[in-house]
Amino acid sequence: MVERGARNINCLLAEGERILKKVLALLSITALLLGGCSMDMNVSAEEIIHNAIESEKDIGSYYGKSEMKLFEGEELINEFSIEEFVAEDGKKKLITQDKILDQKSTALNIDNKLTVYDEATGQVFEMGTEEMAGLASMSPKEQFKNMMENMKSTHDYEMVGEDKVLDFDVFHIKMTTKEKDNLIGDMELWIDQKTWFVVKMKTEIGDSKSEVQYTTLDYSPEFAEDTFTMEIPENAEKVDLEEDFGPSSVSIEEAEEAMGQSFLVFPEEEIKLTDVQLYPYSEQLQRSEIDLQYSSAEDIPMFSLSVFPTPEDMPIAEGDRKIRGNNAEYDKMINGISWDENGLRYNLLITNPDIAIEDIEKLTDEMVLSSEQ
Numbered sequence: 153m154v155e156r157g158a159r160n161i162n163c164l165l166a167e168g169e170r171i172l173k174k175v176l177a178l179l180s181i182t183a184l185l186l187g188g189c190s191m192d193m194n195v196s197a198e199e200i201i202h203n204a205i206e207s208e209k210d211i212g213s214y215y216g217k218s219e220m221k222l223f224e225g226e227e228l229i230n231e232f233s234i235e236e237f238v239a240e241d242g243k244k245k246l247i248t249q250d251k252i253l254d255q256k257s258t259a260l261n262i263d264n265k266l267t268v269y270d271e272a273t274g275q276v277f278e279m280g281t282e283e284m285a286g287l288a289s290m291s292p293k294e295q296f297k298n299m300m301e302n303m304k305s306t307h308d309y310e311m312v313g314e315d316k317v318l319d320f321d322v323f324h325i326k327m328t329t330k331e332k333d334n335l336i337g338d339m340e341l342w343i344d345q346k347t348w349f350v351v352k353m354k355t356e357i358g359d360s361k362s363e364v365q366y367t368t369l370d371y372s373p374e375f376a377e378d379t380f381t382m383e384i385p386e387n388a389e390k391v392d393l394e395e396d397f398g399p400s401s402v403s404i405e406e407a408e409e410a411m412g413q414s415f416l417v418f419p420e421e422e423i424k425l426t427d428v429q430l431y432p433y434s435e436q437l438q439r440s441e442i443d444l445q446y447s448s449a450e451d452i453p454m455f456s457l458s459v460f461p462t463p464e465d466m467p468i469a470e471g472d473r474k475i476r477g478n479n480a481e482y483d484k485m486i487n488g489i490s491w492d493e494n495g496l497r498y499n500l501l502i503t504n505p506d507i508a509i510e511d512i513e514k515l516t517d518e519m520v521l522s523s524e525q
Contacts, residue, residue: 197309
C-alpha cells in the first residue's frame with residue numbers, strides 16, 4: 153500500500169513541473185528535534201545525532217521560511233523560496249515560489265488528503281494519504297530519526313565544529329558516503345544546539361548539489377483561522393492522482409504491448425511471479441512502467457522489478473558492478489540495483505532482508521525474454 157502511495161506521489165511530482173518535487177523533498181528532509189543541552193567540542197557527531205534522536209521532546213508546530221538552491225556543477229539551475237506552516241494537529245501547508253520561472257505552487261495536507269495547486273499550469277492535484285498515514289503523520293524529528301538510522305551503514309559522520317545560523321548556535325556535521333554510487337550522496341547539516349532543528353543543509357550527489365537554509369523560524373506560531381485553506385479558481389483543472397495514475401494488474405502479454413517490446417523476466421522455477429502491474433503512460437514522464445513482484449515458492453516476498461524505457465537524461469554510470477555484462481548501479485541504502493539493456497531500464501528492489509545482492513546478481517544471469525517464457 154505504501155509503495156502504491158509513494159508511486160502516486162512520484163507521478164504528482166512529475167506532473168507538477170518539477171516544482172512539487174522540491175517541495176515534497178523538503179518535507180521529507182526537514183528535521184526538528186527538541187531536548188537540547190550544552191555540549192563541549194569533545195562530543196562526537198554520532199553522540200550528537202544519538203542525543204537528538206533519543207530526545208523525548210518534540211516540537212508540535214512551527215512556522216518557517218527557507219531558500220533552496222539547486223546546482224549542476226557550479227551552474228545554478230533552480231532557486232526556490234519556501235514557506236511552511238505546521239500545526240499541532242497535523243495540518244501542513246507549503247507555499248513554494250520558483251524564483252527563476254516566477255511560478256508559485258501551494259500544497260495543503262489536511263485530514264488524510266493532499267491537495268496541490270500549481271498556478272503555472274492551472275492544475276489541482278489531489279490524492280488521499282490514508283495508505284501513507286504513517287509517513288504523512290511523521291514529525292520532522294521522526295523523519296530525521298529514520299534518515300539517520302538508514303544512513304548509519306552507508307555514511308561516515310564527522311563533527312566539523314560549531315557555527316551560527318539565524319542567530320542560533322549550531323553544530324556543523326558532515327556525512328560522507330562510503331560508496332560513490334549511493335543515492336543520497338554526501339550531506340552537511342547545521343543543527344540548532346537548543347532545539348535540534350536542522351536550520352541548514354547541503355547535499356552533493358555527483359555533479360548535482362543542493363542548499364537549503366532557513367531565513368525565518370518560529371517554534372511557537374499563532375496561525376490565523378484561514379491559514380490552512382487555499383483559494384482555487386473555479387476553472388482549475390482537477391487531477392485525481394489515484395484515478396489517473398493508479399496501476400492495473402495485467403498479463404505479461406498486455407505488459408509487452410504497453411512496452412512495445414518483450415522484456416527480461418526471471419524463470420519461474422525456484423521463484424514465482426505473483427503480480428504484474430502497469431502504470432499508465434504519463435505525458436511528463438513520457439513513458440509507461442511495468443512493476444513485477446516476485447516471491448519464493450513458500451509465498452515469501454523476495455523482490456520487485458520495474459521496467460521502463462531507458463531515460464536519455466539519466467545514464468547508468470560506469471563502475472565496478474555489472475549485470476548481464478551491462479553497467480549497473482547499486483544503492484545500499486534502498487538495497488536496489490539498476491541497469492540498462494536493449495533500450496529498457498531495469499530497477500530491482502530487494503524486499504527480503506535475507507537475500508544478498510550477490511544472489512540477485514547470479515539470478516539475473518538466468519533471465520529470459522518474456523516472449524520466451
